[in-house]
Amino acid sequence: MSMDVLLQQIANGLVVGSVYALVALGYTMVYGILQLINFAHGEIVMIGALTALVTANGLLSAGLPSVLALIISIFVAMVVCAISGVLIERIAYRPLRNAPRLAPLITAIGVSILLQQIAILVFGRNYFSFPELIDKTPIQIGAITVTMNEIVIVVTSVALMAGLIWLVHRTKIGTAMRATAENQKVAGLMGIDINKIIGITFAIGSALGAVAGVMVASNYGQAHYYMGFMLGLKAFTAAVMGGIGNLWGAMIGGLILGLVENVGLIFVRGDYKDIFAFIVLVAVLIFRPQGLVGEKVAERA
Amino acid sequence: MSTLLQDKKKQIAAMVALGIFLLVLPFLAGMLGQAWVRILNITLLYVMLALGLNVVVGVAGLLDLGYVAFYAVGAYTWALLASNHFNLHYPFWVLLPLGAFLAALAGLMLGAPVLKLRGDYLAIVTLGFGEIVRIMMNNLDKFTLPGSDHVYNLTNGPRGITGIDGLTFFGFKLRSGLEVFGLPITGLQLYYFVFLALTCLCIWGVYNMQHSRLGRAWQALREDEIAAKAMGINVRNIKLAAFSFGALTGGLAGGLFAAMQGFVSPESFGLLESVMILAMVVLGGMGHIPGVILGAVLLSAMPEVIRYAADENMQEKVFGFVLIAPEVLRNLIFSLAMILIMLYKPRGLWPSPERK
Numbered sequence: 170m171s172m173d174v175l176l177q178q179i180a181n182g183l184v185v186g187s188v189y190a191l192v193a194l195g196y197t198m199v200y201g202i203l204q205l206i207n208f209a210h211g212e213i214v215m216i217g218a219l220t221a222l223v224t225a226n227g228l229l230s231a232g233l234p235s236v237l238a239l240i241i242s243i244f245v246a247m248v249v250c251a252i253s254g255v256l257i258e259r260i261a262y263r264p265l266r267n268a269p270r271l272a273p274l275i276t277a278i279g280v281s282i283l284l285q286q287i288a289i290l291v292f293g294r295n296y297f298s299f300p301e302l303i304d305k306t307p308i309q310i311g312a313i314t315v316t317m318n319e320i321v322i323v324v325t326s327v328a329l330m331a332g333l334i335w336l337v338h339r340t341k342i343g344t345a346m347r348a349t350a351e352n353q354k355v356a357g358l359m360g361i362d363i364n365k366i367i368g369i370t371f372a373i374g375s376a377l378g379a380v381a382g383v384m385v386a387s388n389y390g391q392a393h394y395y396m397g398f399m400l401g402l403k404a405f406t407a408a409v410m411g412g413i414g415n416l417w418g419a420m421i422g423g424l425i426l427g428l429v430e431n432v433g434l435i436f437v438r439g440d441y442k443d444i445f446a447f448i449v450l451v452a453v454l455i456f457r458p459q460g461l462v463g464e465k466v467a468e469r470a
Numbered sequence: 471m472s473t474l475l476q477d478k479k480k481q482i483a484a485m486v487a488l489g490i491f492l493l494v495l496p497f498l499a500g501m502l503g504q505a506w507v508r509i510l511n512i513t514l515l516y517v518m519l520a521l522g523l524n525v526v527v528g529v530a531g532l533l534d535l536g537y538v539a540f541y542a543v544g545a546y547t548w549a550l551l552a553s554n555h556f557n558l559h560y561p562f563w564v565l566l567p568l569g570a571f572l573a574a575l576a577g578l579m580l581g582a583p584v585l586k587l588r589g590d591y592l593a594i595v596t597l598g599f600g601e602i603v604r605i606m607m608n609n610l611d612k613f614t615l616p617g618s619d620h621v622y623n624l625t626n627g628p629r630g631i632t633g634i635d636g637l638t639f640f641g642f643k644l645r646s647g648l649e650v651f652g653l654p655i656t657g658l659q660l661y662y663f664v665f666l667a668l669t670c671l672c673i674w675g676v677y678n679m680q681h682s683r684l685g686r687a688w689q690a691l692r693e694d695e696i697a698a699k700a701m702g703i704n705v706r707n708i709k710l711a712a713f714s715f716g717a718l719t720g721g722l723a724g725g726l727f728a729a730m731q732g733f734v735s736p737e738s739f740g741l742l743e744s745v746m747i748l749a750m751v752v753l754g755g756m757g758h759i760p761g762v763i764l765g766a767v768l769l770s771a772m773p774e775v776i777r778y779a780a781d782e783n784m785q786e787k788v789f790g791f792v793l794i795a796p797e798v799l800r801n802l803i804f805s806l807a808m809i810l811i812m813l814y815k816p817r818g819l820w821p822s823p824e825r826k
Contacts, residue, residue: 206590261809268816270589271533271752278745279808286802290794402597402741409594440609447598451583454595458586 171435173312178431184319184388186427187326191381192404193411193419194333195374201350201414202370204270208277209257210378211401212284213250217379218299218386218396219292221246225300239302243383247376253284254375255368263364288394296393299386322384329377330420336373337416346370350414403446410450412463421461425449496662507658511730513770514665515723520750520766521676521759522719527748528757529680530712531692533593535744536580536600540717542607542739543576544569544724546625549734552635555626562637566725573721574714576603581713585706588695600744607736630735637664637729645732661730668726672719677759679715688712689757753811755818764820772807776800 192214199207224242229235261280265273303318337343348356349366357363385400386392403426411422426446433445453461499506523537547569551560560568584595611627614620625631636645636657644664645657679685687708690698699705728734746769754765777800785794794802811819 200590204590206593261813264813265816268812269756271527271748271756272812272816275749275752276809276812278749279805279812282801282805283809286798286805289798290802402601406594406598409591413590438609441605444602444605447602450598451595454587454591455583458588458591460591 174435175432176311177313178435179428180313180315180319182428182431183424184315184322184427185431186424187323188381188384188388188400188423189404189407189427190420190423191326191329191377191384192400193408193423194330194416195378196401196405196408197411197413197416197419198346198370198374200408201416202346202353202367203262203266203273205262205273206277206405207262207374208274208401209261209280209284210374211397211404212281212288213254213257213375213397214378214382214385214400215288215392215394215397216253216284217246217250217375217382218392219288219297219382219394220249221379221383222297222299222386222392225302229300235300235302238300242302243380246379246383250375250379250382251372254371254378258367258371263367285394285398292394294394296391299390299392301390302387318387322388325380325384329380333373333377334416342366342369399443406446406450410453410460412460415460415463418460418462425461492666496659500656500659504656504658507656507662508730509771509774511658511662511665513767514662514669515727516747516750516770517669517763517766518665518672518719518723518726519747520754520762521672522716522723523747524751524757524759524762525676525679525688525719526712526716528751528762529685529692530688530709532709532712533589533596534713534716535593535597535741535748536603537596537716537720537747538739538741538744539580539600539603540573540576540720541724541727541743542603542736543573543717544721544726545728545734545739546607546631546724547572547721548725548728549631549634550624552729553631554633555631559635562639562725562729566722569725570718570721573724574718576721577714577717578710580717581710585709597741597744600739600741604736604739604741607739625736628736630733630737632733634728634732634734636732637661658730665726665730668722672722673759673763676719680757680759684708684711692757749808753808753818755821758818758820758822761818761820761822765818768819769804773800773804776803 192210195210195213196207199205199210221242224245225238228238228241233241257280261276262273265276303316303321305316305318307314307316308320335343337346345356345361345366346369348359348361349363349370353363356366381400381404382392382397385396404423407422407426408419409422410426411418411420413419426449429449430442430446434442437445457463496507496510499510519537519541522540523534526532526534526537548565550556551558551565551568553559580596580599584592587595607625608628610622610624611629612621612623614622636643638644643657644660647657648655648660680688687698687703690701690703691705691708691712695705727738747766750765750769751762752765753769754763755761777796780794780799781796785796
């Protein structure tokens with residue numbers, strides 16, 4: 170019995186964790202290049218979910234099959250989020266690239282509040298129910314119960330993460346991204362268009378966030394203007410736990426956070442779930458201050 | 471020489487004018503309504519909080535995103551020990567120092583495990599600490615200790631604690647107000663004067679701290695931790711000192727908050743509050759006391775002014791209908807202001823002159 174519960178919670182943890190990982194990638198990519206905590210990333214996830222919701226509802230009422238509606242609405246959400254991400258970088262972060270380090274952090278917080286307010290203006294404060302685009306009837310696999318929706322979430326995130334790793338390590342753009350993260354000035358001297366690469370980074374991170382937003386909304390069946398906040402916080406925690414700036418770290422951190430939260434539910438009451446995540450974070454950082462897979466940065470005077 | 475003397479005279483005249491203005495301010499605000507006096511009081515609390523956080527972030531360069539936790543410790547210390555919740559009613563001269571002390575202790579508890587962390591790692595851990603404190607306040611209304619089934623209620627959960635005692639001096643309750651030579655002074659205005667005095671105390675304390683040996687050590691730490699270490703500064707101790715000194719101020723402000731409001735709940739101590747205080751420090755000008763005060767005044771007063779200026783009545787008059795909910799409009803303008811100020815003044819509105 171208790172073994173079954175454990176397996177079930179591990180399965181749930183993988184689902185939540187893969188969403189965390191996708192969002193954490195957005196944080197970690199931006200951090201890797203700009204050393205900036207992009208506080209507005211959680212709101213990008215929210216915009217993705219709400220955009221997909223509107224698109225999907227429109228397409229469904231036009232009579233499209235749900236699979237097609239899902240694919241189109243995810244695509245629209247990715248495009249909208251990529252554009253918002255690039256715009257945010259262009260307007261709020263780029264002018265501050267050489268400013269004191271906390272200045273862009275404050276504009277990021279400002280953008281985050283601004284996006285929430287715009288979402289309230291456009292959508293209101295209601296919780297919207299997200300249409301059931303993928304079958305949610307429980308499937309029994311051995312001792313655990315999952316839904317098709319959950320399987321799709323895990324498979325999609327794994328595919329996206331593999332794609333991202335391939336992009337960053339095997340393509341020209343990826344090489345340029347890594348060079349920019351290493352040293353912007355030198356990368357610029359090597360003929361890399363820094364601004365373009367940073368723009369692309371924001372676009373990719375935001376598009377991944379959009380997919381994560383759709384996943385969360387479809388998994389819980391709802392979307393609202395505030396959904397990005399806690400999710401963003403958790404994902405950022407995951408990115409730091411893994412070692413911020415490191416892609417593998419974001420993925421591993423996301424999965425571990427998801428697993429820890431859900432397995433932890435067996436031992437502590439649900440109210441304390443969020444505490445659990447932060448306590449694990451502190452514990453990890455005490456023993457590995459650079460994160461789980463982060464490289465130890467040499468101390469420079 | 472004579473110009474120096476004149477400058478000095480001008481400075482003194484300006485200080486006196488400012489002093490008179492601050493003393494008259496609550497009465498001016500009182501004419502508009504007591505709600506405005508409350509806004510003044512809250513503004514003073516924010517000035518204290520921003521000054522405390524300024525020591526941690528601005529002077530010592532340690533990014534703290536969970537500062538509101540110390541405010542909460544101070545507020546709950548007062549609330550629990552001066553209300554009917556436990557039927558305890560301690561006087562202020564026990565509670566204010568106790569709250570500040572407990573907050574400083576919490577600062578040490580936070581500081582100790584995170585000493586090795588740098589920059590943004592520190593930010594997320596402090597953020598987590600703030601969230602842990604808030605979640606505890608929300609949930610410590612129904613916990614049991616191992617070995618017994620008795621359910622304890624420490625914080626009364628999300629409902630918060632009501633009916634908290636106010637400030638009482640020698641049996642005189644500040645809330646009941648006072649009449650001096652036929653001039654009525656409301657309770658909130660009396661609180662204003664207490665808060666003003668304590669804010670001045672904080673400014674004095676922070677100023678002296680910043681210019682002490684410890685303050686210079688903090689600045690060395692901010693500029694370069696390795697070099698500071700090489701100069702023989704005990705980095706561990708001064709980091710802990712920064713955390714606990716900042717927390718002390720926060721705890722003091724928290725106790726005052728509980729005394730004035732008569733009600734505390736976990737809702738007042740969310741992450742957004744920490745972020746707001748940080749924004750005050752950064753927008754005003756990190757490490758520069760006048761700048762930080764300006765930032766605190768601006769960010770705490772501005773949203774309230776917008777809310778009152780743009781309420782439903784006003785919008786009805788101008789547009790003929792309510793265009794935007796005042797709450798949303800307030801946050802909208804507020805966030806835009808945050809972005810624009812940073813874009814045009816990245817070092818803050820009033821940065822310290824010597825920092826480059």
